[in-house]
Amino acid sequence: MNFNFTIQNVLIAVEDGYANVDVQVVDGTIAAIAPRLDVVGTAINGENKLLLPGFVNAHTHSSEMWQRGIMSALPLELWLAELYDFAPLEREKVYLSALGTAVETLLSGGTSVVDHLVLIPGKELETIATAVRAYREIGIRAFVAPLIQDESLTAGIPSGETQQNDSRLKSGNSSTALLTHEPYFRSTAATLELIEEAVRQFHRPDEGVSILVAPTGIQLCSDDLFEGCIELSDRYKLCRHSHLLETKAQEKLAQEKYGCSAVEHLKRIGYLGEFTTLAHCVWLTDADIAILAQTKSTVVHNPLSNLRLGSGIAPILKYRQAGVNVTFGCDGASSNDSQDLLEAIKIGSILHNVTDLDYQHWITPRQAVEMASLGGVKGLNLADQLGSLTVGKKADLVLYDLTSLSLLPRTDPIGLLVLGRPTNVVDSVWVNGKQIVADGQVTTINVQELRHSLFHHSQWEAQRKSQTVTQIEAHYRTVMGLSDE
Amino acid sequence: MNFNFTIQNVLIAVEDGYANVDVQVVDGTIAAIAPRLDVVGTAINGENKLLLPGFVNAHTHSSEMWQRGIMSALPLELWLAELYDFAPLEREKVYLSALGTAVETLLSGGTSVVDHLVLIPGKELETIATAVRAYREIGIRAFVAPLIQDESLTAGIPSGETQQNDSRLKSGNSSTALLTHEPYFRSTAATLELIEEAVRQFHRPDEGVSILVAPTGIQLCSDDLFEGCIELSDRYKLCRHSHLLETKAQEKLAQEKYGCSAVEHLKRIGYLGEFTTLAHCVWLTDADIAILAQTKSTVVHNPLSNLRLGSGIAPILKYRQAGVNVTFGCDGASSNDSQDLLEAIKIGSILHNVTDLDYQHWITPRQAVEMASLGGVKGLNLADQLGSLTVGKKADLVLYDLTSLSLLPRTDPIGLLVLGRPTNVVDSVWVNGKQIVADGQVTTINVQELRHSLFHHSQWEAQRKSQTVTQIEAHYRTVMGLSDE
Numbered sequence: 008m009n010f011n012f013t014i015q016n017v018l019i020a021v022e023d024g025y026a027n028v029d030v031q032v033v034d035g036t037i038a039a040i041a042p043r044l045d046v047v048g049t050a051i052n053g054e055n056k057l058l059l060p061g062f063v064n065a066h067t068h069s070s071e072m073w074q075r076g077i078m079s080a081l082p083l084e085l086w087l088a089e090l091y092d093f094a095p096l097e098r099e100k101v102y103l104s105a106l107g108t109a110v111e112t113l114l115s116g117g118t119s120v121v122d123h124l125v126l127i128p129g130k131e132l133e134t135i136a137t138a139v140r141a142y143r144e145i146g147i148r149a150f151v152a153p154l155i156q157d158e159s160l161t162a163g164i165p166s167g168e169t170q171q172n173d174s175r176l177k178s179g180n181s182s183t184a185l186l187t188h189e190p191y192f193r194s195t196a197a198t199l200e201l202i203e204e205a206v207r208q209f210h211r212p213d214e215g216v217s218i219l220v221a222p223t224g225i226q227l228c229s230d231d232l233f234e235g236c237i238e239l240s241d242r243y244k245l246c247r248h249s250h251l252l253e254t255k256a257q258e259k260l261a262q263e264k265y266g267c268s269a270v271e272h273l274k275r276i277g278y279l280g281e282f283t284t285l286a287h288c289v290w291l292t293d294a295d296i297a298i299l300a301q302t303k304s305t306v307v308h309n310p311l312s313n314l315r316l317g318s319g320i321a322p323i324l325k326y327r328q329a330g331v332n333v334t335f336g337c338d339g340a341s342s343n344d345s346q347d348l349l350e351a352i353k354i355g356s357i358l359h360n361v362t363d364l365d366y367q368h369w370i371t372p373r374q375a376v377e378m379a380s381l382g383g384v385k386g387l388n389l390a391d392q393l394g395s396l397t398v399g400k401k402a403d404l405v406l407y408d409l410t411s412l413s414l415l416p417r418t419d420p421i422g423l424l425v426l427g428r429p430t431n432v433v434d435s436v437w438v439n440g441k442q443i444v445a446d447g448q449v450t451t452i453n454v455q456e457l458r459h460s461l462f463h464h465s466q467w468e469a470q471r472k473s474q475t476v477t478q479i480e481a482h483y484r485t486v487m488g489l490s491d492e
Numbered sequence: 493m494n495f496n497f498t499i500q501n502v503l504i505a506v507e508d509g510y511a512n513v514d515v516q517v518v519d520g521t522i523a524a525i526a527p528r529l530d531v532v533g534t535a536i537n538g539e540n541k542l543l544l545p546g547f548v549n550a551h552t553h554s555s556e557m558w559q560r561g562i563m564s565a566l567p568l569e570l571w572l573a574e575l576y577d578f579a580p581l582e583r584e585k586v587y588l589s590a591l592g593t594a595v596e597t598l599l600s601g602g603t604s605v606v607d608h609l610v611l612i613p614g615k616e617l618e619t620i621a622t623a624v625r626a627y628r629e630i631g632i633r634a635f636v637a638p639l640i641q642d643e644s645l646t647a648g649i650p651s652g653e654t655q656q657n658d659s660r661l662k663s664g665n666s667s668t669a670l671l672t673h674e675p676y677f678r679s680t681a682a683t684l685e686l687i688e689e690a691v692r693q694f695h696r697p698d699e700g701v702s703i704l705v706a707p708t709g710i711q712l713c714s715d716d717l718f719e720g721c722i723e724l725s726d727r728y729k730l731c732r733h734s735h736l737l738e739t740k741a742q743e744k745l746a747q748e749k750y751g752c753s754a755v756e757h758l759k760r761i762g763y764l765g766e767f768t769t770l771a772h773c774v775w776l777t778d779a780d781i782a783i784l785a786q787t788k789s790t791v792v793h794n795p796l797s798n799l800r801l802g803s804g805i806a807p808i809l810k811y812r813q814a815g816v817n818v819t820f821g822c823d824g825a826s827s828n829d830s831q832d833l834l835e836a837i838k839i840g841s842i843l844h845n846v847t848d849l850d851y852q853h854w855i856t857p858r859q860a861v862e863m864a865s866l867g868g869v870k871g872l873n874l875a876d877q878l879g880s881l882t883v884g885k886k887a888d889l890v891l892y893d894l895t896s897l898s899l900l901p902r903t904d905p906i907g908l909l910v911l912g913r914p915t916n917v918v919d920s921v922w923v924n925g926k927q928i929v930a931d932g933q934v935t936t937i938n939v940q941e942l943r944h945s946l947f948h949h950s951q952w953e954a955q956r957k958s959q960t961v962t963q964i965e966a967h968y969r970t971v972m973g974l975s976d977e
Contacts (some may be wrong), residue, residue, distance in 0.1 A: 073901055076908030080854040090704070103901075110897065244681030255849070307948040315911065317854065345913030346900065354839065360565070360802030364740070365974050369565040369802065409952075412595065412943050413830065416558055416588075416950035425563030426800065428830030430915050460898050465901035467894075469509040489850050 010035040010440030013046045014406065017053025019396055020373065020421060025219055030058060035440025040398060055410050056434060057420045059376060059402040060395050061148075063117025063383025064108075064348050066248075066307040066336030067136060068154065069122045075344035077471065083254045083316045083485055084164050088475035090341055091160060096127050098137045103460050104340075105141035110457065111346035112147065112337070116424075118403040118438050119148040119383065119393075120157035121284070121307075121336070123221055123248060126153055128192065130209070131201050139209045139216055145325075146443040146451045148403060150387060151249040152221035153205055155236075156228050157195040161479060162188045163226035165259040177181035199235040206243050215439060217246065217387070224268045225255050233278050239483055246282040246387050249273075252295075253287035256317050256487060261290040270295035279304045284386035286336060288326070289319040296322070298330045302352035305332045305386030310355040311345075312338035324359045324368050334382035335375075349429055352379050356425060372425035406435040408447070427479040494742055495520040495925035498531045499891065502538025504881055505858065505906060515543060520925025525883060540895050541919060544861060545880050546603025546633075546888040548868025549593075549735045549833050551733075551771040551792040551821030553639065554607045554623060557582055559591035559640045560829035562956065568801045569649050569740045569968055573960035575826055576645060581612050583622045588945050589825075590626035594829035595939060597632065597822070598929055599918050601909075603888040604633040604868065604878075606769070606792075606821070608706055608733060611638055613677065616686050617693070624694045624701055631928040631936045633888060634873060637706035637733040641713050641719075642680045646964060647673045648711035650744040652971035675851040684720040691728050700924055702872070703732070709735035710754045712741050718763050731872050732766040734758075737780075738772035740805050741972060755780035764789045769871035771821060772797075774804040781807070788950070790817045790871030795840040796830075797823035809844045809853050819867035820860075834914055837864050841910060857910035891920040893932070 014030045018405075019040070024309035029044040030037065030053075038047070069167045073095045078086060083382065105122065112120050120142070126134045135153055142149035161165040193201075202220060220236035222228040240247050245306045252258055252269050261269035270291060273279050279302035291299070299306065306326050313321060326333050335355050337346045356375040360366070370378070381394035392401050407414070407424060411432045424432070443451045499515045504525070515522065515530040515538075523532070558580045563571060580586065591606065597605050605627070611619045620638055629632035678686075687705060695703040696924060705721035707713040725732050737743055737754050746754035758764050764787035769790045776784070784791065791811050798804060811818050820840045822831045841860040845851070855863070866879035877886050892899070892909060896917045899908045909917070921929035928936045968974075 018952070025952060075901075075903060076857075076899075076905070076912055078907075080856055081851050082849070085851075091548065107900070121752035241661055295769070311842070314839075314842040317849065317851060319846050340912075344908065344911040347913040347915075350835075350913050354799075357796070357799040359800055361804050364567070364802065364972065366570075366802060367564050371565055372561075394673075408944060410947060412592070412939065412946075415563075415592070415943055415946040416560075417947060417952045418558075418560060418562035418950065419954055420561070420952055422563075423829065426829040427561055427825075428828075429831040429833050430832075458895060458900055461897075461900040462895060462902060465903065467503070467510060467902045467905055469904055487849065 011048025012051055013044060013048060014051040014053040014058060015046070015058055016421060017058045017267070017406070018032055018409070019058050023182040025420065030396070032440050033143070035402055036100065037396065037398050037400050037402055040396060042190070043285065051435070055408070057407040057409055057424070058396065058405065059116070059405050060380040060393070061405050061436065061438070062116045062348065062352070062379040063119040063121065063334060063347050063387070064112045064117045064337050064340055065121050065284060065334045065383045067108060067120060067122055067308055067346060068125055068339030069105045069108040070125050071339030071341035072107050073100055073465070075340040077340045077468065081476070083318060084256050085476050085480060086316055086342065087163070088160060088479060089473035092472060092473045092475050094125065098127070099466060101127070101134055101137045102141050103457065103464065105138045106145055106452060106457050107461060108221050108340070108346050109142060109145045110454060113347055113436050113444055113449060114348070114433050115348040115350040116405050116433060118405065118436060119150065121150040121152055121219070121248065123152045123154050123286070129329050132204060135205045135209060141384065142216060144452055145449065146438050146441055148215045148221055148438050150217045150246070151209065152219035153202060153220055154221055154223050155198050155202065155232065156223045157191050157232045158227045158229065159189045159191050160227070163260065164479065165256055165263055168263060195229060195231045198232065199239065200286055202236070202239060206239065206245065210243065210245070219246045219248045225264065225272065226260055230276055233276055237277055246284065247278060247280070248284050249286070251285040251288050254291040255290055258290040268292060268295050270298050274298050274302060282386060282388045286338070287318065287321060289313055289321045291322065296325055296331065299326070299331045300329045305334060307336045307337035308333055309336045309351065310354045311351055312342040312360050315342050318422040320358060320362055322362065324356070324363045328368065330386050332382055333378055334386065337380050348379070349424065354427055372419070372422045375425045376421055402437050402440040404437045405433060407432050408434040496533025497536055498533060499527060499536040499538040499543060502541055502543045502563055502891070503894070503905060504543050515881070517925050520887055522881065522883050522885050522887055526879060536920070537898070538891065540893070542892045542894055542909070543603070543881065544890050544892065545865040545878070546890050546921065546923070547601045547837070547864040548604040548606065548819060548832050548872070549597045549602040549831065550606050550769060550819045550868045551794055552593060552605060552607055552831060553610055553824030554590045554593040555586050555610050556824030556826035557592050558950070559889050560825040562953065563826045566961070568803060569741050570961050570965060571801055571827065573645060573964060574958035575588070577958040577960050578956065579610065583612070583615065583618055585841055585949060586612070586619050586622045587626050588942065588949065590623045591630055591937060591942050592946060593825070593831050593938050594627060594630045594632040595934055595942065597672045597833055598921050598934060600833040600835070601890050601918060602833040603890065603921060604635065606635040606637055606704070606733065608639050608771070609636045615756055617689060620690045620694060627701060629937055630934065631926055633700045633923050635702045635704055635731070636694065637704035638687060639706055639708050640683050640687065640717065641708045642676050642683055643712045643714065644674045645712070648745065649964065649968055650741055650748055650971050653748060680714060680716045680720065683717065684724065687721070687724055691724065691730065695728065695730070704731045704733045706733040709742070710749065710757065711745055715761055722762055731769065732763060732765065732772070733769050734763070736770040736773050737775040739867045740775060743775040751972065753777060755783050759783050759787060767871060767873045771935040772803065772806065774798055774806045776807065781810055781816065782835050784811070784816045785814045788817070792820060792821045793818055793840045794821045794823035794836065795843050796836055797827040800827050805843060805847055807847065808840070809848050813853065817867055817870050818863055819871065820864050830939050833864070834909065837910055857904070860910045861906055887922050887925040889922045890918060892917045910919070911966050
């Protein structure tokens with residue numbers, strides 16, 4: 008394949024303005040950026056277009072696409088119960104939703120996706136193989152993070168034991184808990200073996216597919232599982248991923264479980280670090296924030312999911328002031344309910360203006376672009392290879408058509424892209440120098456066929472009834488102090 | 493023109509589910525809704541499509557489109573200063589941005605727009621004439637609300653006098669104010685004459701164009717202006733519009749100006765009522781909310797603008813619980829920076845989940861659709877004629893293509909539409925029975941030509957420097973208690 012091309016006369020961001028330049032890509036690597044370069048390889052017309060480094064969709068769950076639009080208005084703990092009651096169990100669905108997630112990510116400026124992949128029970132390796140196949144076919148850079156846990160769903164809800172006196176901290180399980188927790192169906196050791204096998208079979212960073220260790224979070228994972236993941240991550244040089252303090256309930260649970268904050272506990276067991284990305288981070292104290300800064304961990308902000316589930320507003324401006332690296336994710340499509348990365352970046356950029364009256368702290372569109380690109384690859388150990396228009400870096404690039412109505416009239420192109428509501432603006436996408444979107448169309452898979460398949464594997468419906476929600480709702484409302492109505 | 497048509501086999505919302513029906517429109521009015529009706533007029537294939545009543549973009553400022561994407565990250569009072577320093581002064585621009593606003597509204601489900609129209613000084617009637625011409629050409633139902641004031645911009649910033657002791661209320665202007673306010677360039681009487689002339693020339697509700705009285709808000713308007721507007725509104729049966737308590741600064745200002753809340757004052761002078769729509773309503777007390785309920789006033793929620801300008805989160809769930817009618821607006825494109833109504837509805841639906849932990853109060857997608865349609869027309873005195881799929885109502889209708897990738901896989905169509913990120917989903921739009929969008933394209937104007945004109949009347953630029961912001965920023969920071977950095 009020919010990974011040599013030259014984009015001519017394209018707008019790029021420089022300092023506080025823009026420049027019209029040519030960009031040469033040779034063997035998939037940015038070879039030169041300057042006006043009037045010789046054409047190497049294919050000539051690409053960049054006129055009236057903006058070139059940016061690709062963004063990272065730094066946290067999602069691809070198979071949630073099957074339930075987008077229909078999930079009830081519920082907070083995370085109950086929402087998860089509904090989600091799992093109706094989770095897809097067919098590999099074909101995993102394949103289609105991975106493709107769908109990739110298409111929406113690519114057409115909204117993303118070149119990389121971190122898929123915290125929900126595994127079909129009993130078909131775990133097959134689930135991973137299927138998602139990997141989809142991402143390889145479409146050509147997006149994929150970070151597949153198999154979602155693992157070793158405790159059952161109800162263990163993620165606080166018992167409420169320490170509710171009366173939050174300062175009297177306890178650890179261990181409560182004998183008076185209102186819910187009894189079934190043991191998880193797969194042992195911790197078997198789960199770790201599964202991840203190791205996935206690494207052997209699918210971890211091929213040079214080919215654009217990486218496996219991450221990704222315990223779902225402190226709410227459903229034992230220390231043994233976290234420690235096993237740390238060991239695997241050290242042995243195979245894997246990046247680490249997890250949810251962290253997405254809800255108030257998880258904050259309570261951490262106190263019940265550890266007698267300290269979840270962040271303190273994760274630091275103690277050694278899970279945090281420069282290549283650990285942590286989704287959500289809504290309920291952190293100032294001391295927790297200092298720990299994230301000190302360990303150089305990355306926060307993945309999922310603003311739409313945090314709003315949809317009522318989780319709260321993550322203190323992103325505080326993170327940035329503390330020097331914590333922050334990037335953006337769409338989160339799974341059942342809590343968003345889209346995979347439009349530009350939408351996540353927009354809302355993630357402006358949401359925090361209501362949390363800090365001093366506008367000098369607000370995130371500017373240029374800062375948002377850097378958070379979404381360089382910020383994303385930092386936590387994935389690729390900042391030296393990706394995330395900016397820099398000679399020597401790999402060509403994960405996105406070309407935006409500035410003549411789309413949604414980006415007119417002409418003002419500040421990056422401002423329009425980040426703060427507007429761009430539609431049909433992605434003209435071309437390259438990953439590792441390979442073009443996978445041209446003229447606004449994905450070239451590597453047949454999107455019409457994908458739409459057909461998604462249509463025929465689904466049906467319109469209105470409300471569903473989750474049995475598990477019915478079982479646990481009363482306990483949840485009591486623990487969270489919600490009145491009966 | 494033929495305003496008779498029958499949409500066949502289309503999905504509509506019923507109770508908690510959906511039904512497949514035919515919808516007959518005769519002379520622009522919904523004549524029948526039932527399965528297998530006779531075809532009257534043109535037959536429209538509704539298969540795999542969803543039919544909803546058109547939404548109302550219930551608050552915007554069309555000419556702000558010229559500055560979208562480039563406005564600095566500033567709170568309202570400073571942002572306004574920058575906005576006015578660079579406001580477009582050409583009628584051609586007013587025309588183009590009215591068309592652009594209408595196109596984006598139509599293609600995101602809106603059939604009506606309330607344009608709180610910024611008037612070019614010295615060309616006020618021409619500005620109104622131009623916007624009216626644009627809306628008539630494209631065929632959207634237009635509520636033109638000429639933005640008027642009779643105090644100059646700096647009068648909208650509190651003097652800070654009562655800051656030390658907010659309970660010791662004062663009225664009147666402060667002699668120690670740090671800013672001196674120029675008198676406004678046009679007299680109150682002249683402004684009221686202008687509006688009356690606009691009513692005579694352009695107020696044609698039966699033809700789809702209405703004029704509203706629309707003092708910008710208590711921050712820049714005298715009681716004389718409000719009272720003159722009330723008088724005009726009574727005489728000509730005009731609906732009323734205004735901004736209300738968008739920012740914390742306006743809350744302070746109202747106390748300085750009136751010694752009571754802005755809502756109490758507006759009630760006292762008689763501006764509130766069933767056909768008064770109030771944009772923003774972020775800083776209201778519980779007593780204020782009770783007044784809105786009692787007067788049957790409508791709140792127009794502009795969530796994106798409120799986030800972008802850091803104004804705050806309007807207590808929408810409280811409004812709904814108090815029985816206040818709430819609908820959605822995009823606000824002007826300089827504070828959004830789009831006119832995508834579905835985006836405003838999505839964010840306006842989920843933003844409040846973080847303000848009330850009890851998910852039983854959260855806004856469901858079906859409630860959001862009702863707020864955006866029926867909620868919008870209520871405050872415009874058209875609830876008996878528009879806002880729902882009801883036999884006898886006018887056909888302001890939108891047909892959505894449910895086979896768009898962004899609305900797949902098939903789950904709950906309204907959930908996908910409201911909570912997802914729909915792109916290219918509007919197939920057809922009718923206003924008063926006239927089709928103005930077909931196959932996803934506006935049929936009444938040439939959108940390619942519009943894009944061309946927007947492109948050629950503008951240029952890419954990065955940061956600009958607003959002189960007025962420089963002049964007033966120090967005072968603003970002092971009054972708002974922001975530290976120097």
